[in-house]
Amino acid sequence: MKLVIDESRCKGCNLCTMVCPYHIFQEGDRLNERGIIVPRLDRPERCPNCRLQKLYGRRLCGACALICPDQAIHWDEEKPYEAQKVVIEY
Amino acid sequence: MKLVIDESRCKGCNLCTMVCPYHIFQEGDRLNERGIIVPRLDRPERCPNCRLQKLYGRRLCGACALICPDQAIHWDEEKPYEAQKVVIEY
Amino acid sequence: MSFEDWFREDRLPHIYCTGCGNGTVINCTLEAVEQMGWTVDDTVFISGIGCSSRAPGYIKTDSLHTTHGRALAFATGVKLANPRLHVVVFTGDGDLAAIGGNHFIHACRRNIDLTVVCMNNMIYGMTGGQGSPCTPVGAISTTTPYGAAEPVFDLSELAVTAGANYVARWTSYHVRELTKAVQAGLETPGFSFIEALTQCPTAYGRRNKLRQVSDMVQYLRTSVILVQKIQRMRERGEPVPEDKIPVGEFVRRNRPAMGVQK
Amino acid sequence: MSFEDWFREDRLPHIYCTGCGNGTVINCTLEAVEQMGWTVDDTVFISGIGCSSRAPGYIKTDSLHTTHGRALAFATGVKLANPRLHVVVFTGDGDLAAIGGNHFIHACRRNIDLTVVCMNNMIYGMTGGQGSPCTPVGAISTTTPYGAAEPVFDLSELAVTAGANYVARWTSYHVRELTKAVQAGLETPGFSFIEALTQCPTAYGRRNKLRQVSDMVQYLRTSVILVQKIQRMRERGEPVPEDKIPVGEFVRRNRPAMGVQK
Amino acid sequence: MSKIEFMQGNTACAEGALAAGCRFFGGYPITPSTEIAEHMARRLPKTDGVFVQMEDEIASIAAVIGASWTGARAMTATSGPGFSLMMENIGYAVITETPCVIVNIQRGGPSTGQPTMGAQGDMLQCRFGSHGDYSTIALSPSSVQEMYDLTAKAFNLADRFRVPVFVMSDEVTGHMRERITIPDRVEIVSRRPLEKGTLPFRGGDDGVPGFPEFGMGYGVHVTGLTHDERGYPEATDPHIHAALVQRLVSKVESARHDIADYEMVNPDAETVFVTYGPPTRTVKQVMHDHPGEGVGHLHLRIVWPFPERLLRLFTNAKTFIVPEMNMGQIAREVERHTDLPVISVPKLGGELHTPGELQKLLEARP
Amino acid sequence: MSKIEFMQGNTACAEGALAAGCRFFGGYPITPSTEIAEHMARRLPKTDGVFVQMEDEIASIAAVIGASWTGARAMTATSGPGFSLMMENIGYAVITETPCVIVNIQRGGPSTGQPTMGAQGDMLQCRFGSHGDYSTIALSPSSVQEMYDLTAKAFNLADRFRVPVFVMSDEVTGHMRERITIPDRVEIVSRRPLEKGTLPFRGGDDGVPGFPEFGMGYGVHVTGLTHDERGYPEATDPHIHAALVQRLVSKVESARHDIADYEMVNPDAETVFVTYGPPTRTVKQVMHDHPGEGVGHLHLRIVWPFPERLLRLFTNAKTFIVPEMNMGQIAREVERHTDLPVISVPKLGGELHTPGELQKLLEARP
Amino acid sequence: MRHEIRFSGFGGQGIILSAVILGRAAALYDRNYAVQTQVYGPEARGGASMSAVIISDEPILYPEVTDPGIYVIMSQQGFEKYGTRPAPAAVMLIDADLVHSRPSCTFHEIRSTTEAKTALGRVIVANIVMLGALVAVTGVVSTTAIEKAVLDSVPKGTEELNMKALRRGFELGDKEVDTR
Amino acid sequence: MRHEIRFSGFGGQGIILSAVILGRAAALYDRNYAVQTQVYGPEARGGASMSAVIISDEPILYPEVTDPGIYVIMSQQGFEKYGTRPAPAAVMLIDADLVHSRPSCTFHEIRSTTEAKTALGRVIVANIVMLGALVAVTGVVSTTAIEKAVLDSVPKGTEELNMKALRRGFELGDKEVDTR
Ligand SMILES: Cc1ncc(C[n+]2csc(CCOP(=O)(O)OP(=O)(O)O)c2C)c(N)n1
Ligand SMILES: Cc1ncc(C[n+]2csc(CCOP(=O)(O)OP(=O)(O)O)c2C)c(N)n1
Ligand code: SF4
Ligand code: SF4
């Protein structure tokens, strides 16, 4: 699973930066199309959800998603995960 | 001073009979013009107000007047008080 | 002058039923006002709608008989616009706590310098006996024909929590205590609330086996318990009877208030 | 399913300002509802008018966005008419405690089986920052340009006195605690009240030297004190800091309630 | 089998509601409507219904609207002061298209006025009392029988049009007791459920959308803000607003002749009485006592939407006379729709026009 | 010396009130009126006045009425939903003859509707929104200057007639900023005190009793029940009620031509626009852009009581055109008073009629 | 035939109930038409209460009583407020112990209160006694109709008492008619 | 002469204030007539805000701007919502860093935000820079009028900064006119 910020929703409030125990969310610096500075993700793969959510069948920690007032934080299925692996193997 | 029940106001609730320490107010038995049974006064001159109100310049006890929900209890100036005495002496 | 002098003689007898406690509560309130040395010209009585709220119509002062539940909002306007006027509000349990509940808690919160006397007869008297937020559980009213089921308000407790500076409760039988409580309320700057449990033989008593005036007075007398006594029982670890209604002074304090004459 | 699945995706992003705490409170509430195992079909969200009251418009369930202050009265109708529906109310400090105060205390008194989540941002957000009954004394709003002077309500305390079965307070920063509190409220039959102190950077923060979202969150975080801590301090005879707002669970009880599904 | 009863108007109103399947009553006592609430308090708990006395009239109408969204036929009853308090939420019922029935037992106003006296002073208020443009339906009973019949009918109209419907009665009719016939059962035409796949705020041919009952999986959002056909707020688009309000008005107004409910006597007459509610009785008495005077009578049981076409059915009419227990509120409406002289016969104070008064008027005719 | 300012309509309204000596404002925020309260909150405490934000609109108007009885010029400001909530107490102000000013910055209704868009949808509500029969005064500003002038004037009318007076403005005028001239001082005609020995509810020649200010020794009883001329409740006597209500109505209605405030352009025209509020501006623009088209214009600054006589002053009129930001509310009133065709030009949705739209209408004339 | 009957007395006497019972008797058991109206308002509380009934064999159009042909007056205040101007042809039943005045029209003195207290032991049924007398004197409803209507309307357990009262009323009424 | 000017941008840029200042300059200091209007509503919060000014030497009758001759656009969303259909003869001032699109009419790219940040150190005065440029390019109000109006409207202590911003705007505007 991959931690993502939905740029079409994020309003740049930085509340996520206040709660992540791993400090994965960092204040951003670049204005996007909508005039918003979306946070930067610092090594998001450290988030336990990225690795373990599937395994446990439930969300772990999740503080960032719960506090994000704009429902902008998600974990995306990493696309053709197995397939990609195969590609690498070739 | 004379203790009186204003028959044009009294509605016969008998609350006065519940509070007088001297039991001066007694449940009446006679229906008046307005269809109301006004309490009977039992020796009203026993009420301290009859004798002492003038002297003290204020109301004493007064429980009956305060509880009377119909403002029917008063102390009337006894009319030509001195004069009457004179009549008796003659 | 005595309290009788505050009545509009030409309006008496009033419309209250035989044995209605409202008349007594008016007497006590006027006696307290009289004790304060206030005059007919600098005192204003205000009320909403209900039997209790008819009171100002029998008093000589300027008076405002307003709409149902809104007396305190009108009173807030009067008092803030002219803090030199002494403002006393008469209200009923329905007027104050049903439709008027919001103005009640906000007037307490603002701690407006008013004295409010609530004739709590635990029923809507004027409209013929519907349940109010103070109708005891189990009591019969025309809208609770199978016995009232909704939990009730403790108006005095609500006034305390909402912020009133002075709160006390008595019954219409306790004429002296009630008079003193009203006077204490009048003396206290800020919002004062005096709850007078009052007999309504017509709309309440008649339906609840308290047909006679004396039955209902007796019921009130025996339903209450002094706060001091509760205090003492508590201190001694004795069990406090649950079904008794505390009477006495609940609070007298000095929170910031509005509308107090400077 | 997780709380995100309760959102109407097509309505997002919502209208809330950057850093507004309302979105967080919605998340926590939906997470709690989700934990209850309730479904989109048997749950109803109801609100009044205000920023906070826009919440139901973003949720997939049946929802009623009503008139200012009246959400609880509408909710009473919904719940009594169909007790099988789970009814959750979103409201704001103005909606609930200013214009809606009467319905608030009566819903508490009746102990209607509702869960009410109040986003208390201490201001009227939607209309651009007027003072509410919860605006702290001294705070600047557009209608208190010289600093708010009126005493404030403690909403949770009021709910307790008025009769609610469950009452708790947290802030929008305390996401886990808030979620748990809402869940406890949902579990408790009768009226449950959860007050969420919430940052409104736009209408409150901007005028009160808390311009940045983080400033206002920080302010909330540091303004509160745990009820348990107060308890402990009291027991130890230590002075309890007067300016702190207690958070935690204030009451969880089992008074007679209305509208509970049989 | 139908049953004869001797019943008070207010009781008949409550019984009519129950017969129509009313399952929720939220109210607040007020003279002279209180007997309706009192009767409901006795009856509803025995019929699987809910009676709740709310904290005020604002809450009463709110609870009724809430209950209606669960699918329940719901009603409240009040009088002038309470009716005034309901105005905001009546507008909410209009814009959210919530079926519900609001009974107003009119008394003398303005303000607290004459709580125990009859009046028809709220007839324009029930049409224009809430802010903004809208249209609703108002019935006006003139007998205890009509109290029963029209209250039952009000629920059908409310459901059919998804509107709040007013039963605009008065102290006279509400408090009088009369012989009435309780029918075996009353006609019930319930609200049409929303067909899945259609939109909860898109009018069909008749401008009335199906009803998406709560708890049935519609996931409907109901808001008092201007909304699109899905129900989502869209409060700044002029076209959406105009379309919504026009539909709200026209779904009622365009049906006005279809739903008109009236009695028409002597359509050839030159002098025509137009009445609703109690003055109807006086006019009937006058016409009974003085037959053959060439007097016509239009008795409206539905006053709003106003069926102005009926005026034109009196093809020989030279004058309309409108006796009302107000200062001529519906006479204003008659005036709008005719160029003939309209004689308003207002009466204030609580008493019904006497036959003598109206007879005198007829005699004064040229 | 007068002063030029660039001011928002709502601010001008507040300043007009202050200039007229308004000393009490009780209100509750609501878009698009809030700026009035906000301005009052800043200004009143500095001018020995009282600003109080009440718990709701019901309390706001109540506090205003209470304040008025202490002699203070008092006002509140709101919009549709709040206005609806005020209806009961507006009736109380009417029957108790309490001078006060109520500003309604109209927005799109019904219900929450369009909070930020302009409308004139409450024009009939302000006339008929409270229960019972009554009459009041409603002004309608069409510019920031008129916001100032008419608000000030409203206080004089309220005091003169002992009635609640409405300033029926709207979002368009309330939110626009314009150049205005602040006069040196505004005319103030205060309420006439009750002469001792006369009765507080007995109308003089003009039907208006003197005002018995609280605290001045009058010992007046003020009640919303029907009352006799002393102010004592007398709620079952039909004659007392009829006399009271008739006086309340006629003291206003009989003065309608005396107080009429209007502009009249081209009284000889055949096509006559009748406007109040913002559409006035569009009509003026059209007439400015297309002079000499034989178009007349009646611009009403006071809408209620409706000065129907003015219609007849357009002696050659063949058609009246009434553009309104509603579905034709005042057009209804025009219809009542003329047999000529009345073209209602309703516009819903928040936008003002454009000059183009009205021009097209003129071009379509036969 | 249209009969207009007016009842007056003081609150608590059951004036309204009497009227309702009479209307009920006419409408349900005599299968006639009937309208009952009454005066509401706070003054009805302490002061005089009033109720009116119209009975007719055809539908009742104008429902108010303006000029009653029959009066039942049970208090002096009631007489003063509602009984002073009877039509010459009217008939009035008066509780002779409670009403001091006497009308200009035909009247019958029925001591219903005294009778209720002494003969029946309960003042509360005075109105029923009066109702019996009314029916006996005027025949506006049948005796079986009024009997059924009384039974419908009184609290459970008091049926017998009320029937006794009603019959006592019949007797008193009959006596009045006989003695003429 | 009637000038219709429309401003658009996002909330917080001071779009409304710009319009008010311009109106004020015209009405108070140039002694012309002016009307300022704006779009309210929650969407104005996050989305595009818009305000319009009409300036005229005679009283302004119809107060709304339907077809502006002058545009000031400070955000892409603002452009899309309020700037896509300018009349061919219109003139548009654009904050070139925030608006990607370009209109069909004459336009001037003013980097007011960048300018405010880099040259003046405060993004907040970008609107004032723009206002200066607007006045320089169009002359709808006099420079003294706009100076006075700016001074009237800005918080105490920021007068100098704002004057600097305004003058910087004049320069940028003048440059635009010169380079044509
Ligand atoms: C808006 C409104 N709703 C309802 C009423 C009817 N009403 C008059 S008095 C009253 C209840 C009064 O109860 P309470 O305040 O307890 O006074 P009481 O008569 O018992 O003294 C009601 C519901 C009204 N006058 N106005
Ligand atoms: C009857 C009525 N009065 C006033 C308003 C205007 N209004 C809308 S929201 C609001 C205040 C909202 O404050 P709060 O409930 O605290 O919600 P917030 O926006 O702060 O979340 C007001 C006064 C209204 N819509 N209806
Ligand atoms: S779920 Fe927890 S650890 Fe993972 S990113 Fe969010 S806050 Fe950090
Ligand atoms: S909390 Fe959400 S909206 Fe705020 S910055 Fe983080 S991702 Fe963006």
Ligand code: SF4
């Ligand atoms: S004043 Fe006291 S002692 Fe005298 S009569 Fe009254 S209660 Fe009795």
Ligand code: SF4
């Ligand atoms: S208390 Fe008053 S009203 Fe009652 S019986 Fe005694 S005197 Fe009469």
Ligand code: SF4
């Ligand atoms: S009904 Fe009750 S409260 Fe009202 S006057 Fe009668 S006894 Fe008193």
Ligand code: SF4
């Ligand atoms: S105004 Fe405040 S409460 Fe409303 S959306 Fe913005 S931040 Fe949130």
Ligand SMILES: [Mg+2]
């Ligand atoms: Mg009561």
Ligand SMILES: [Mg+2]
């Ligand atoms: Mg808030």
